[in-house]
Amino acid sequence: MKFNDAISGALLLALAIAILVTVQSFPNIPGQNVGPGAFPGLLAFLLAGCAIALIVRGLKERVSGERMNGRWMHPGEWLRSPSHLRSFVVTAGCLLFYVLASGTLGFLICGFLVLCAMMWTLNTRPQLFVPIAIVTTLIIHTIFYKGLRVPLPWGVLQPLAW
Amino acid sequence: MTTAILWQALSLVFDPYVLLVIFCSAIFGLFVGCIPGLTATMATALLVPITFFMPPVPAVAAIVTATAMAIFSGDIPGALLRIPGTPASAAYTDEAYAMTLKGQAEVALGAGLVFSAIGGLFGTAVMIAFSPSLAEIALKFSSFEYFWLVVLGLAGAVFIGNASILKASISLLLGLLIACIGLENPAGHPRFTFGLNELMSGVELIPMMVGMFAVSELLRFVTNLDPPARIATEKIGNIFAGMWGLIVKYPWPLLRGSVMGTIIGIQPGSGADMAAWMSYAMSKKFSKEPEKFGTGHIEGIVEAGAANNSALAGAWIPAIVFGIPGDSITAIAIGVLYLKNMNPGPTIFVNNPQNIYAIFIVFILANIIMVPLGWLTVRIATKILRVPRNILMPIILLFCIVGSFAINNSVWGVVLILFFGLAAFLLEENGFPVAPAILGVVLGTMMEENFITSMIKSDGNPALFFTRPIAMWLAAGTIIILFWPIATWVWAKFRAAPAKP
Numbered sequence: 001m002k003f004n005d006a007i008s009g010a011l012l013l014a015l016a017i018a019i020l021v022t023v024q025s026f027p028n029i030p031g032q033n034v035g036p037g038a039f040p041g042l043l044a045f046l047l048a049g050c051a052i053a054l055i056v057r058g059l060k061e062r063v064s065g066e067r068m069n070g071r072w073m074h075p076g077e078w079l080r081s082p083s084h085l086r087s088f089v090v091t092a093g094c095l096l097f098y099v100l101a102s103g104t105l106g107f108l109i110c111g112f113l114v115l116c117a118m119m120w121t122l123n124t125r126p127q128l129f130v131p132i133a134i135v136t137t138l139i140i141h142t143i144f145y146k147g148l149r150v151p152l153p154w155g156v157l158q159p160l161a162w
Numbered sequence: 163m164t165t166a167i168l169w170q171a172l173s174l175v176f177d178p179y180v181l182l183v184i185f186c187s188a189i190f191g192l193f194v195g196c197i198p199g200l201t202a203t204m205a206t207a208l209l210v211p212i213t214f215f216m217p218p219v220p221a222v223a224a225i226v227t228a229t230a231m232a233i234f235s236g237d238i239p240g241a242l243l244r245i246p247g248t249p250a251s252a253a254y255t256d257e258a259y260a261m262t263l264k265g266q267a268e269v270a271l272g273a274g275l276v277f278s279a280i281g282g283l284f285g286t287a288v289m290i291a292f293s294p295s296l297a298e299i300a301l302k303f304s305s306f307e308y309f310w311l312v313v314l315g316l317a318g319a320v321f322i323g324n325a326s327i328l329k330a331s332i333s334l335l336l337g338l339l340i341a342c343i344g345l346e347n348p349a350g351h352p353r354f355t356f357g358l359n360e361l362m363s364g365v366e367l368i369p370m371m372v373g374m375f376a377v378s379e380l381l382r383f384v385t386n387l388d389p390p391a392r393i394a395t396e397k398i399g400n401i402f403a404g405m406w407g408l409i410v411k412y413p414w415p416l417l418r419g420s421v422m423g424t425i426i427g428i429q430p431g432s433g434a435d436m437a438a439w440m441s442y443a444m445s446k447k448f449s450k451e452p453e454k455f456g457t458g459h460i461e462g463i464v465e466a467g468a469a470n471n472s473a474l475a476g477a478w479i480p481a482i483v484f485g486i487p488g489d490s491i492t493a494i495a496i497g498v499l500y501l502k503n504m505n506p507g508p509t510i511f512v513n514n515p516q517n518i519y520a521i522f523i524v525f526i527l528a529n530i531i532m533v534p535l536g537w538l539t540v541r542i543a544t545k546i547l548r549v550p551r552n553i554l555m556p557i558i559l560l561f562c563i564v565g566s567f568a569i570n571n572s573v574w575g576v577v578l579i580l581f582f583g584l585a586a587f588l589l590e591e592n593g594f595p596v597a598p599a600i601l602g603v604v605l606g607t608m609m610e611e612n613f614i615t616s617m618i619k620s621d622g623n624p625a626l627f628f629t630r631p632i633a634m635w636l637a638a639g640t641i642i643i644l645f646w647p648i649a650t651w652v653w654a655k656f657r658a659a660p661a662k663p
Contacts, residue, residue: 001588001591002591002592003592005592008592008594012332019339019354022354026349026351026353027349027351029349034614034617034618034622035349035351036347036348036349036350036351036353038614038617039347039609039610039613039614040339040342040353040354043338043339043342044339046331046335047332047335047336047339050328050331050332050335051332053328054328054329054332076385076591077387078385078386078387081387084384084385084386084387087384087385088381088384088385090384091377091380091381091384091559092381092580092583094559095377095559095563095576095579095580095583096580098563098573098576099573099576099577099580102567102573102576103573107564111560111563111564114556114559114560114563115556115557115560118555118556118559119553119556121384122384122551122552122555122556123552124550124552124553128553129553132553133556136557136560137560140560140561140564144564144568148212148215148568150564150567150568150571151571152567
């Protein structure tokens with residue numbers, strides 16, 4: 001997903017302004033001329049400068065049509081290929097799923113499902129990926145839970161905990 | 163005194179546990195480097211959650227060994243598939259592939275291996291020779307000098323890369339701003355936490371790096387439409403045959419590559435890939451037979467192969483002596499050192515010299531065991547290249563999840579890898595390099611502290627930044643680097659102006 005530089009620049013400019021506004025509310029330290037807002041404020045000021053330069057460049061490119069045929073946005077090749085788009089969504093979705101579900105479902109179930117979903121979207125055969133997912137989840141669980149003593153959640157499998 | 167420290171360092175390294183760690187990370191590095199799409203930086207990012215559970219010396223040993231191996235083994239898919247395994251091999255991938263097509267795969271790979279090891283040892287020698295004396299100078303530095311040093315390092319990150327300077331600067335500023343998040347600033351005021359307790363202590367470095375260098379690579383892999391590459395040859399002969407002849411024939415390219423690589427490595431912000439590109443170009447320029455370059459000629463591989471591994475060692479010099487990373491790999495390593503309370507900087511030479519010497523020994527050891535292990539990897543390379551990536555990549559994703567969870571035993575780490583994975587993916591798609599951002603995050607706190615301390619010391623008078631003797635020179639150097647591109651641009655305009663009507 002490519003954007004014209006002017007769009008990236010506008011977003012960055014908005015970010016810089018938001019930071020500059022936030023920094024105003026930071027307290028000053030009595031007797032000192034530099035408070036907690038000084039450094040981020042300076043950075044945001046520089047960022048705003050760079051963002052404006054980027055906007056100018058993007059607008060120039062749009063007029064000249066030099067990059068991306070002067071369009072505002074250029075969806076990458078993969079966005080037009082349903083299987084690649086699916087893989088992208090599944091990859092990000094797996095992480096989100098783990099964040100939301102690992103507490104209740106536990107690591108073993110979530111890990112298994114993440115592996116299955118990923119291998120499915122990358123076109124591995126089910127008779128292959130199901131056993132691989134089971135074995136890998138158990139190996140990773142053993143390494144981290146037993147070996148490195150990371151308290152991976154058991155979730156609903158708590159009664160079976162070993 | 164020194165021999166006692168040396169003994170201590172030797173016993174730290176030649177400990178069965180540490181040797182096992184070195185061996186395993188060597189295998190890991192060789193494997194990761196060999197698989198296209200898994201970079202040396204990614205190898206480091208994946209290792210870090212594991213090293214989190216180790217004492218300092220094996221933790222650093224794992225990173226040093228794995229990266230040295232990955233940089234070499236990136237040559238293998240370059241020669242056999244015409245896909246560089248790591249960006250550091252990209253400079254001479256076409257050359258190596260052309261040699262494979264001519265039936266000389268073993269020469270290309272042999273040169274990659276032998277000259278990588280020699281370059282790596284050269285860089286290590288320079289590091290051993292110069293870092294202690296540099297550290298002695300660095301002990302005299304005050305906050306003014308450190309401020310300039312950090313700025314110099316960051317300027318290097320922006321101006322030396324091959325991406326757009328404007329976009330690299332933005333990436334750097336974003337990194338510095340991320341470093342501002344949390345309570346840990348000179349005033350102790352919570353900044354940009356959005357009311358989240360998780361952000362009070364700032365953004366954790368390890369999940370962020372796993373996100374930026376591993377998850378974003380995975381996203382790039384699943385959205386890659388290129389058809390799988392074909393292995394060009396099954397037959398690889400004895401890779402050591404004729405290597406001595408090459409050393410005798412090309413002593414100057416070898417030396418030049420090693421020196422160049424070390425220097426580029428020391429320069430903050432530019433790492434092994436930059437060293438390989440510049441050395442390859444240099445080799446062509448000074449060669450007696452430049453017309454042969456690109457047709458399967460070994461000379462450029464000798465020079466650039468030595469350069470990328472020496473750069474790796476070179477990058478550790480500023481990292482250890484000043485705590486300023488030379489590239490994204492050392493940036494990750496510095497993050498690990500901080501977590502281990504082994505804060506890099508000149509005082510480490512005074513307080514924990516045995517640890518530093520242990521790191522030196524690990525470097526030597528890694529470059530030596532690279533030769534037999536690399537030979538083995540080449541032997542089974544065609545099999546490694548057939549490892550199905552549609553099974554490997556999902557496993558790596560699960561590993562990223564567990565690794566980032568393990569840092570604080572909280573899913574917040576997984577939230578971070580998701581956020582930074584998507585952010586890095588989007589930034590790179592739009593031509594923003596990620597390396598300056600990571601340098602910004604690592605150096606942000608140090609830069610702010612030195613800036614604020616200096617401002618307080620000087621009562622807000624910025625003149626002191628320029629009048630202290632060493633600070634003055636560092637300031638001059640930084641300003642030259644900062645304004646060099648602008649000056650050349652103005653000069654070019656000035657020269658071009660009369661041509662216009």
